[in-house]
Amino acid sequence: MICLKKVFNPRWWMFAWHYIRGRTPWDTNVTPPEVLEFIREAPPGRALDLGCGTGTNAMALAEKGYRVTGVDFSAQAIRAARRKAAKAGLSIDFRVGDVAHLGDLSGLYDYALDIGCLFSLTAKDRASYAAGLARLLRPGGKYMLYAHLPHPWHGRTIGLDPNQVRALFQSDFKEEKIVIGEEKGHGTAWYWLSRT
Numbered sequence: 001m002i003c004l005k006k007v008f009n010p011r012w013w014m015f016a017w018h019y020i021r022g023r024t025p026w027d028t029n030v031t032p033p034e035v036l037e038f039i040r041e042a043p044p045g046r047a048l049d050l051g052c053g054t055g056t057n058a059m060a061l062a063e064k065g066y067r068v069t070g071v072d073f074s075a076q077a078i079r080a081a082r083r084k085a086a087k088a089g090l091s092i093d094f095r096v097g098d099v100a101h102l103g104d105l106s107g108l109y110d111y112a113l114d115i116g117c118l119f120s121l122t123a124k125d126r127a128s129y130a131a132g133l134a135r136l137l138r139p140g141g142k143y144m145l146y147a148h149l150p151h152p153w154h155g156r157t158i159g160l161d162p163n164q165v166r167a168l169f170q171s172d173f174k175e176e177k178i179v180i181g182e183e184k185g186h187g188t189a190w191y192w193l194s195r196t
């Protein structure tokens with residue numbers, strides 16, 4: 001069912017349009033090495049994949065014994081994620097929902113992951129996402145974020161810079177590491193934070 005909040009959210013339409021056309025270049029079915037390294041080293045627990053898309057990374061976590069919740073506001077992506085997980089025999093709690101309104105979820109999670117979602121939110125939604133995540137992650141819990149650095153896109157600037165990430169999370173999280181990289185000619189960054 002389409003809810004009114006979504007209908008008035010141009011970002012929801014943009015992602016819906018991508019999924020309907022099958023133009024989802026981010027949907028590689030490959031889990032990034034940064035996530036695989038984390039999974040290798042940390043003991044399994046509860047994990048939250050924010051903007052989980054079709055579930056590739058949620059499935060990688062579940063395969064290693066994590067109990068995973070995946071949230072995405074695209075019903076089409078969540079349907080695909082559920083199909084993929086069922087085919088792989090994995091039990092994952094995939095939910096259609098807005099990462100800026102995580103009130104339906106209750107804590108505590110040991111790990112949260114966001115690959116490519118936070119930077120697409122409005123400033124207001126980013127703040128509400130950060131507050132929701134602070135509520136859901138246990139003290140010492142890890143949060144890994146992958147985001148594009150600011151760059152021009154269709155006449156506007158999209159992306160997040162490290163200072164914006166610091167400002168969003170500094171009250172409840174400790175920054176552990178940032179690695180700047182590049183993807184298809186755009187600057188990107190991986191952030192490792194932990195809940196204080």
Ligand SMILES: C[S@@+](CC[C@H](N)C(=O)[O-])C[C@H]1O[C@@H](n2cnc3c(N)ncnc32)[C@H](O)[C@@H]1O
Nearest residue numbers: 015026051052053072073074098099115116117
């Ligand atoms: C660039 S894709 C990345 C998907 C997935 N993390 C991956 O790596 O394959 C960003 C995802 O975030 C979702 N998304 C964007 N804004 C959202 C919001 N406010 N609430 C929930 N999902 C959102 C989109 O539907 C899309 O699936």
